[in-house]
Structures are given as structure tokens and as C-alpha cells.
Amino acid sequence: MNKENSTVSELHTHEVLTDGTETIEPEETISSDETPHEIAEKSFADYNVRADIVESLADAGITHPFPIQAMTLPVALGGHDIIGQAKTGTGKTLGFGIPALQRVVGPGDAGHDKLAVPGAPQALVIVPTRELAVQVANDLQTASRKRNARIATIYGGRAYEPQIEALQKASRLLSARPAV
Numbered sequence: 001m002n003k004e005n006s007t008v009s010e011l012h013t014h015e016v017l018t019d020g021t022e023t024i025e026p027e028e029t030i031s032s033d034e035t036p037h038e039i040a041e042k043s044f045a046d047y048n049v050r051a052d053i054v055e056s057l058a059d060a061g062i063t064h065p066f067p068i069q070a071m072t073l074p075v076a077l078g079g080h081d082i083i084g085q086a087k088t089g090t091g092k093t094l095g096f097g098i099p100a101l102q103r104v105v106g107p108g109d110a111g112h113d114k115l116a117v118p119g120a121p122q123a124l125v126i127v128p129t130r131e132l133a134v135q136v137a138n139d140l141q142t143a144s145r146k147r148n149a150r151i152a153t154i155y156g157g158r159a160y161e162p163q164i165e166a167l168q169k170a171s172r173l174l175s176a177r178p179a180v
Contacts, residue, residue, distance in 0.1 A: 049073070049077070050102050053147055057094075065091070067086075067090070069091045069095040073098060100125070133155050137153040149173060
């Protein structure tokens with residue numbers, strides 16, 4: 001705080017009450033007409049997320065990372081493993097999903113023709129429930145709408161045929177729940 005723009009508005013004292021207890025109050029209250037320091041909010045582009053992913057997220061109204069994403073994106077985009085723990089609904093899926101989508105090599109991307117098996121899945125997200133598999137796949141589809149990456153959801157308890165067909169359609173990223 002700049003002292004030139006500040007004023008001392010009142011003084012307080014230290015009192016000893018008749019019952020022997022004490023009250024301590026600040027000796028002064030300072031007020032200022034300065035604008036509070038604001039922390040600049042970063043966008044996904046500030047983390048070097050691919051433009052097509054940034055655009056896909058913006059189309060869904062997602063323009064700034066949540067705190068868990070701001071912490072995980074620099075590490076995961078750098079190719080390092082991450083462990084993130086946060087409450088439900090705080091953005092963990094995109095915290096790991098954006099780096100996965102960024103690393104997927106799709107048709108037309110540099111290096112696609114050099115893949116051992118072009119069109120084969122390149123990333124796998126394993127989750128504990130069917131519902132979470134669907135939710136993760138939906139979030140990743142939102143983030144990849146303008147990206148040449150296909151997302152497939154695979155889980156037990158439903159017909160094999162449509163799931164096999166989804167795999168054969170050159171899915172790049174799978175959200176899956178193992179059958180038990």
C-alpha cells in the first residue's frame with residue numbers, strides 16, 4: 001500500500017476492564033483510495049495449449065483454467081506425470097485431459113504417418129464407474145471439437161459391437177471402465 005494515498009482514520013487503545021479482562025484493538029485503522037492489486041487471470045493459450053483446443057473450450061464458455069488446471073497444465077504439458085486431488089466439479093478432467101489431447105497425433109498432424117499403427121488408440125483414461133467414463137469422455141469431446149481426435153467410451157454391461165465399432169473408427173483417446 002502506498003502511504004501517500006493512505007490516511008489514518010482513527011486510533012484505538014488497549015483497555016483493562018474492571019473485571020480484570022483486557023481488550024486489545026488495533027492502534028490505527030488505515031484506509032486507502034488505491035485500487036487493490038489484481039492477479040492477472042491466465043487463459044489456456046497462456047499455457048501453450050493448442051489453438052484448436054483453446055477454441056473448442058471457448059466455444060463451450062471455458063476460457064480460464066480452474067486452480068487445479070493451472071497447477072497441473074504446466075507439469076503435464078511438459079511431459080511429466082501428475083497427481084491431482086480436488087473436490088468434485090473443480091476441473092480435474094481437463095487438468096489431465098488437455099495434455100492428453102495435445103499429445104494425440106491425428107490425421108493431418110505431423111508424425112501421423114510415422115505412427116506404428118495409425119488410427120490406433122494413443123491414450124487411455126481408466127475410471128472406476130460407467131458414469132464417470134461417460135462424463136470424462138463428454139468433457140474431452142468438448143475440448144476436442146475442433147481437434148482431429150476421436151474419443152470413445154468403453155465399459156462393461158453394454159453390447160460389444162458398438163464399442164468395437166467405435167474402436168475401429170480410429171479412436172485416439174479412450175475413456176474406459178474395466179469390467180468386474
